[in-house]
Amino acid sequence: MFSQSLFAQLIRMFLLLIFTLYGVQQCQPLVDALAKNATSGGCHQQNSLKHEHMEHH
Secondary structure, three states: OOOOOHHHHHHHHHHHHHHHHHHOOOOOOHHHHHHHHHHHHHHHHHHHHHHHHHHOO
16 A cells, blocks of 8 residues: 555545535435434434424423
8 A cells, every 4th residue: 555645635635525515416306315214313303392392381
């Protein structure tokens, strides 16, 4: 394996990140799936359940 400088590795990772973010932004079905997953899981779901529970009282 070739020796690489830290700067070269950081540039390569930065370019990969930019390329990945651009690709995700351009793929609307993937954006929709990620948005649906974010709102139906995690703290969003727990907060909405607590909010609904308080409204019933």
